[in-house]
Amino acid sequence: xxxxxYEKYYVPDQxxxxxVGAVALFLIAFGAGNFVVEQTKGESGSGGWILTAGxxxxxxxxxxxxxxxxxxxxxGMYSAQLGRSYRQGxxxxxxxxxxxxxxxxxxxxxxRVIAVPWLDxxxxxxxxxxxxxxxxxxxxxxxxxxxxxxxxxxxxxxxPLYNTxxxxxxxxxxxxxxxxxxxxxxxxxKMWLGLTIVLGCxxxxxxxxxxxxxxxxxxxxxxxxxxxxxxxxxxxxxGMHVTLGTIILIVLFFRILKGHFTPENHFAFQAGSWYWHxxxxxxxxxFFFVYIL
Amino acid sequence: MSTAAEELHHDDHHHHAPSGIKRWLYTxxxxxxxxxxxxxAFIMFLVGGAMAMVIRAELFQxxxxxxxxxFFNQMTTVHGLxxxxxxxxxxxxxxxxxxxxxxxxxxxxxxxxxxxxxxxxLPGAFTILLASLFMEGGGxxxxxxxxxxxxxxxxxxxxxxxxxxxxxxxxxxxMGAINVIVxxxxxxxxxxxxxxxxxxxxxxxxxxxxxxxxxxxxxGAVTMVLTDKFFGTSFFDAAGGGDxxxxxxxxxxxxxxxxxxMILPAFGIISAIIxxxxxxxxxxxxxxxxxxxSIALLSFIVWAHHMFTTGMPVAAELFFxxxxxxxxxxTGVKVFNWVATMWRGSLSFEVxxxxxLAFIVLFTIGGLSGLMxxxxxxxxxxxDTYFVVAHFHYVLVTGAIFSIMAAVYYWLPKWTGxxxxxxxxxxxFWCSLISxxxxxFPMHFVGLAGMPRRIPDYALQxxxxxxxxxxxxxxxxxxxxxxxxxxxxxxxxxxxPVTDQVWEGAEGLEWELPSPAPYHTFExxxxxx
Numbered sequence: 001x002x003x004x005x006y007e008k009y010y011v012p013d014q015x016x017x018x019x020v021g022a023v024a025l026f027l028i029a030f031g032a033g034n035f036v037v038e039q040t041k042g043e044s045g046s047g048g049w050i051l052t053a054g055x056x057x058x059x060x061x062x063x064x065x066x067x068x069x070x071x072x073x074x075x076g077m078y079s080a081q082l083g084r085s086y087r088q089g090x091x092x093x094x095x096x097x098x099x100x101x102x103x104x105x106x107x108x109x110x111x112r113v114i115a116v117p118w119l120d121x122x123x124x125x126x127x128x129x130x131x132x133x134x135x136x137x138x139x140x141x142x143x144x145x146x147x148x149x150x151x152x153x154x155x156x157x158x159x160p161l162y163n164t165x166x167x168x169x170x171x172x173x174x175x176x177x178x179x180x181x182x183x184x185x186x187x188x189x190k191m192w193l194g195l196t197i198v199l200g201c202x203x204x205x206x207x208x209x210x211x212x213x214x215x216x217x218x219x220x221x222x223x224x225x226x227x228x229x230x231x232x233x234x235x236x237x238x239g240m241h242v243t244l245g246t247i248i249l250i251v252l253f254f255r256i257l258k259g260h261f262t263p264e265n266h267f268a269f270q271a272g273s274w275y276w277h278x279x280x281x282x283x284x285x286x287f288f289f290v291y292i293l
Numbered sequence: 294m295s296t297a298a299e300e301l302h303h304d305d306h307h308h309h310a311p312s313g314i315k316r317w318l319y320t321x322x323x324x325x326x327x328x329x330x331x332x333x334a335f336i337m338f339l340v341g342g343a344m345a346m347v348i349r350a351e352l353f354q355x356x357x358x359x360x361x362x363x364f365f366n367q368m369t370t371v372h373g374l375x376x377x378x379x380x381x382x383x384x385x386x387x388x389x390x391x392x393x394x395x396x397x398x399x400x401x402x403x404x405x406x407x408x409x410x411x412x413x414x415l416p417g418a419f420t421i422l423l424a425s426l427f428m429e430g431g432g433x434x435x436x437x438x439x440x441x442x443x444x445x446x447x448x449x450x451x452x453x454x455x456x457x458x459x460x461x462x463x464x465x466x467x468m469g470a471i472n473v474i475v476x477x478x479x480x481x482x483x484x485x486x487x488x489x490x491x492x493x494x495x496x497x498x499x500x501x502x503x504x505x506x507x508x509x510x511x512x513g514a515v516t517m518v519l520t521d522k523f524f525g526t527s528f529f530d531a532a533g534g535g536d537x538x539x540x541x542x543x544x545x546x547x548x549x550x551x552x553x554x555m556i557l558p559a560f561g562i563i564s565a566i567i568x569x570x571x572x573x574x575x576x577x578x579x580x581x582x583x584x585x586x587s588i589a590l591l592s593f594i595v596w597a598h599h600m601f602t603t604g605m606p607v608a609a610e611l612f613f614x615x616x617x618x619x620x621x622x623x624t625g626v627k628v629f630n631w632v633a634t635m636w637r638g639s640l641s642f643e644v645x646x647x648x649x650l651a652f653i654v655l656f657t658i659g660g661l662s663g664l665m666x667x668x669x670x671x672x673x674x675x676x677d678t679y680f681v682v683a684h685f686h687y688v689l690v691t692g693a694i695f696s697i698m699a700a701v702y703y704w705l706p707k708w709t710g711x712x713x714x715x716x717x718x719x720x721x722f723w724c725s726l727i728s729x730x731x732x733x734f735p736m737h738f739v740g741l742a743g744m745p746r747r748i749p750d751y752a753l754q755x756x757x758x759x760x761x762x763x764x765x766x767x768x769x770x771x772x773x774x775x776x777x778x779x780x781x782x783x784x785x786x787x788x789x790p791v792t793d794q795v796w797e798g799a800e801g802l803e804w805e806l807p808s809p810a811p812y813h814t815f816e817x818x819x820x821x822x
Contacts, residue, residue, distance in 0.1 A: 011401050011813070014319040018410035026417030029461050033421065033454035040523045041450075065406075081479065085403040088475045096467050096505045103513025103543055107528055115536035123606060132531070147532030223525035226534035233520065 012072075017065035024061050027054030066251075070268075074260065083267050090271040094278050097241070101282055104237065108230040108289060112140050116226070119146055145225035152218045154231065156291035159210045163203050164287045167242075170199035171280040174249075174273050184263045186256070193253050196276065200246040207239050234286055241279045248272040318413070321405035322812065323390045324708075329412050330387025331701070335780070337379030337419065338694075342770050344372040349766035351749050352759050365749035366434035367426060373437030377555070378462045379419050381689065384697045385558040386411075386469045389497045392704065393473060395803040395810060396491045398482025398819040403475040411468035418461035425451035425458075436747060438548070441529030441540040445521040456519045463508040470504035473497055482802075484821035488579065491801055495582050496561030499589045503550045503557075506593075511547040514540065538604055545596035553592045556688060557585060559656075559696030560627055563649050565801070566703050567631050570646035571638030572798040577630040584623035591620045601669050602676045610669045617667040621660065628657055643796065644718040648699035651726050652692060659687025662737065677747075680740025686733045698725075698776070706795045710809030711788035717779045724772035731765030 031054050034047025072078065120138035121129030129136060133146040141153035154160065177192035211232075214220040222232045252272050255261065261269050320326060347368050351359045360368070390408065394401055402408045426432035430449035433439065444452060477498045481490070490498075517540070520526040527533020529540045560581075568575045575581065597605060597613040605613075631653055640646075662684040666672050675681060698721075706712050735758040740746075744755045751759065782788070794804045802821075806814055 012321050012405050014315070014321055015406050015409070016319055018406055019318045019413055021410050022413035022417060025414045025461055025464070026420070029418065029457035030421050030454070033451075033457045036453040036519070036523050037450045085475050085479050088478055089404055089407075089471050092471045092474055092505055093467075096471075096509045099506050100509035100513055103510040103517075103546075106510075106543060106546070107513075107517065107539060110539045110542060111528075111534060111536070115531075115539055116534050118536070119531060119534065142534045145527070145533045147527075149533065222520070225527055229520070229526040229528055229533070229535070233516075233526070 015065070015068065017061055017068065020057060020061040020064070024054050024057035027051070027057060030054075070255070070260070073268075083265070086267045087270065090274060094274060097278065098282075101234070101237065101285075104230065104234050105285070105289065108234065111142075111226045111230065116140065116142055140227070142225055142227040147225070149223070149225050151220045151224035151228055153227070154210070154214060154218065154220060154291060156287065159206050159213070160287060160291045163206050163210075164283065166199050166203050166206070167280050167283050170196045170203070171277055173199065174276045178269065178273050181261060181266055181269060182263050190253070190256060193249065193256065197246060197249050197253060200242060200249065200276075204239065204242055204246065207235070207242075231290060234290055238279065238282055238286055241275075241282070245272070245276050245279050248275060320409055321401070323394050323402045323405065323408065324810065324812065326402075326408050326412050327387045327390030327392075328708075330383045330390060333412070333415060334380050334382075334384035334387060334697075335777075337375050337383070339773065339777070340423070341372050341375035341380055342773060344368045344375070345766060346770050348372065349763040352751070353763040354760075355751050355753055355756050357750055360749070362749050363431060363434055366436075366747065367432045369747050370433045370436050370439075371422065371426065374422065374433070374459075375419070376689070377437065377551070378459075378466075379415075381555045381693050381697070382466060383415060385497075385500070385555070385693075386466075386473075388493075388558065388562070388697070388700050388704075389469075389473050391708065392803065393476055393494055393497060394480070395806060395814055396494050396801060397477065397480060397485050398802050398815050398821065399476060399480035400813060400815050402472050403480050404472050407468050408472050411465045411472065414461050414465050418458045418465065421454050421458040421461075425454045428454075438544060439515075439518060440544070441518060441521065441537045444518050445529055448522065452522055453519065456515045459515045460512055463512045466504050466508045470501035470508075474501040474505070477501075482815065482818040482821055488582070489821065491561070492564035492575070492578070492581055492585075493558065493561030496557040496564075496585050499585050500554050500557045503554050503589055503592065507547040507550045507554075510543060511551075514543045514547060517543070538600070541600045541603060542597065545599045546593075548599065549596040550589070550592045552688075553588055555693045556656075557589065559652070559693050560585065562696045562700040562703070563631060563652055564627075566645050566649040566699055567634050567653075569703075569796050569798045569800070570641050570643060570649075571635045573634055573638040575630065576633035576636075577626070580626055581630055584626040587623045588620055591616060591623075595620065598667055598672070601672045614667055614669045618664065621664055624660055628653060628660075641797075643702075644713075644715065644722060645699045645703035645796075647719075647722045647726075648695050648702060651722075652695045652699060655687055655691035655695065655730075659684055659689075659692055662687065675740065677745055678740040679736045679744045679746055682746050683733050683736035683740055686736070690733065691729055695725075701780075703796075704803070705783055706791040707803060707806070707808050707810055709783050709786055709788075710790060710807075711783065711786050712791050713783045713788060714779050717775055717782075721772060721775040721779060724775065725769060728765050728768035728772055732762055732769050733765070735761050735765075 027050055031047050031049070031051030034045055035051045036047070037043075038045040038047045117123070117138045118125045119129060119133065120136055121127075122138065136146040137144075143153055144150050173192045173196045177189050177196060180186075180188035180192055220228055220231070222228055249272055252269055255268070317325060317329060320329075345368075347360060348365065351357075351365055390402065393399075422432070428451050430451060432451055433444075433448070433455045435443035435448055439455070477490075477494060517526070517528040521528050521530065521535075526535075528535045529537045531537070564575055564581060595613055595617045597609060598617045601610055601613075642650075662680065666675055666681065666684055702713065702718060739751075739755045739758045739762075742755065744751050791808050793806065793808050795808060796804075802815075802819060803810070805819070
């Protein structure tokens with residue numbers, strides 16, 4: 001069994017795309033590094049242009065690399081073994097994403113459980129509270145920082161609750177799309193996947209609404225101390241992942257319209273759906289730890 | 294000449310023969326990418342080494358002579374960053390690229406194009422980091438650990454470039470690690486069961502897991518530094534409800550597993566070399582696997598031993614102290630097994646064996662000083678002194694880097710098909726061995742006497758030892774030029790041809806391949822008994 005698969009082993013041909021991607025990442029990092037400084041200092045400079053050039057190169061690379069990849073895949077050049085490599089690679093990539101979010105969840109837990117109470121004198125830190133900020137009170141959400149910045153807490157009811165329901169339903173529709181693909185029911189596949197994309201877009205729209213509401217009416221901004229910091233970085237990075245996930249699903253949708261994927265052979269669809277379930281799980285964690293608790 | 298013909302012949306099966314610069318830019322071949330990684334690591338080793346020379350020149354005498362304090366700080370910072378992310382980690386990834394497919398009977402890495410990408414983003418990242426040294430305000434000067442608020446409130450604008458270059462290094466490491474882990478899971482030849490895998494493969498499997506688990510946390514840490522410095526967040530600012538100590542927790546949650554990322558592959562290398570030159574099987578193979586696994590798991594619960602003096606409840610300090618000391622048990626198992634492998638073996642002392650033996654002795658010295666540092670009340674005295682510098686240079690230079698050199702000498706004849714210049718190699722070994730101890734051993738003494746690290750000036754009573762240290766440093770730096778000369782000769786394929794087995798006692802799939810290993814190997818899987 002394994003023997004046969006090996007003899008079909010496919011060593012991919014040389015490719016110019018990785019080196020294009022390397023140039024893109026170099027431009028992005030160098031441009032972003034300069035752009036951030038120019039923006040915060042209000043200076044003019046070339047950082048923004050370099051960053052844009054990098055992003056354009058990256059999109060060019062992604063389109064080119066994926067086209068090449070899809071072409072090879074549709075030509076039947078890939079073996080079952082390569083499919084397994086792709087699946088395992090995707091799974092480990094998602095694990096790395098989990099650990100990225102873990103860093104920010106870790107910051108949230110540390111601030112809530114340790115840093116903020118200590119500032120109010122918890123543990124053996126009585127003098128910290130007494131000397132630094134005697135009037136500071138440790139509460140969570142931290143609506144008044146030791147430095148005196150005031151803000152309001154985002155309630156879990158309303159938009160966040162709707163968003164949770166929307167995203168959880170989208171996880172279910174995504175699953176049914178996968179089931180339809182495996183049963184080769186193309187009509188239902190398009191319907192369920194289309195529905196997932198629509199739900200993803202609604203989520204993103206509501207998320208933007210929530211941010212506008214936070215900035216304009218609640219005085220909850222990125223500068224609002226540790227509560228605002230963890231709130232915006234966690235939901236912001238999650239939103240970026242939902243955006244990426246939605247783009248992936250849209251690409252998959254167009255590939256399905258063109259007749260790609262079979263019940264046996266659909267790694268790209270599987271990877272996209274894994275990614276979608278992953279962003280949903282992160283949201284559930286977010287909803288619980290950032291909004292409710 | 295026959296090798297070139299052979300390569301061409303092999304390529305006929307596949308794609309047209311790659312040539313010129315495109316061969317290296319577009320390559321999907323694990324051997325080419327391994328070579329690129331190894332040369333990149335060596336160049337970075339020389340660049341980072343040159344910075345160490347600047348540091349040692351300044352510290353040759355008390356007082357400020359050669360460089361400004363701010364530039365001195367940039368040198369210590371960038372030296373650390375380059376050696377960790379530019380030299381040791383890419384060198385191990387290069388060895389993994391060359392060796393893992395050959396050791397498990399695979400034709401290549403599992404994801405060859407991503408393999409190319411993960412290498413070629415590295416030069417860009419280090420170009421950015423090094424370029425920042427020449428920009429207004431200079432490069433990063435907050436130490437390679439970039440503690441807040443040094444990296445936030447008190448840093449200069451090039452911090453943004455530092456942050457993004459670290460992001461790219463992280464992306465590169467994660468992609469490299471995914472590739473290694475998928476290769477090992479999915480590409481083993483039939484019959485290559487888990488407990489038949491060479492230990493280098495085992496240790497790299499676990500290293501790859503550690504990399505995927507902690508590099509994203511580093512990305513999170515630099516992201517928070519970026520937003521704190523430029524976007525007004527206060528993760529590490531108590532006035533906003535954050536905490537600078539939180540930075541250290543997040544950083545060292547990455548940083549401690551990172552330490553094992555830089556030493557576990559070394560254990561794998563030593564476990565390959567010692568049996569060959571002892572002409573015996575490795576003593577306690579299974580216990581080596583379990584020891585490696587337990588070191589990796591323990592590495593996630595010991596991070597705060599880097600921060601005993603920065604403010605923690607006593608209960609937490611005790612927990613981290615005992616968890617840290619627990620790691621010496623599996624590490625002791627490893628050292629015991631290496632010594633037991635040599636026990637009553639027919640030892641011979643070829644160059645790889647010399648480096649491996651130096652590794653065992655000197656790494657153990659570094660391990661024991663680590664055990665001293667793990668003890669909370671003692672660490673209160675040692676923290677941020679040269680004793681710490683001595684400790685981690687013993688584990689990283691005479692540990693990780695000596696193991697990389699041992700690996701290069703061990704497998705180089707397999708890669709080039711020619712024996713390297715043994716006279717030069719012995720000069721390299723003995724010069725390195727003597728100078729590295731003159732360099733790092735007296736650091737224990739000045740450290741215990743209270744000399745702080747990361748300071749360009751020091752009290753008069755440390756002058757004699759510091760002169761010895763600097764002389765050792767310059768000698769160690771010069772010794773590496775012997776290595777450079779040897780490697781250039783080897784890459785020009787000068788030297789005596791070697792047999793397929795190369796070393797008399799060598800066992801494993803890679804030694805059954807022709808020397809030099811053909812461009813494509815194991816297109817049909819080998820049979821493993």
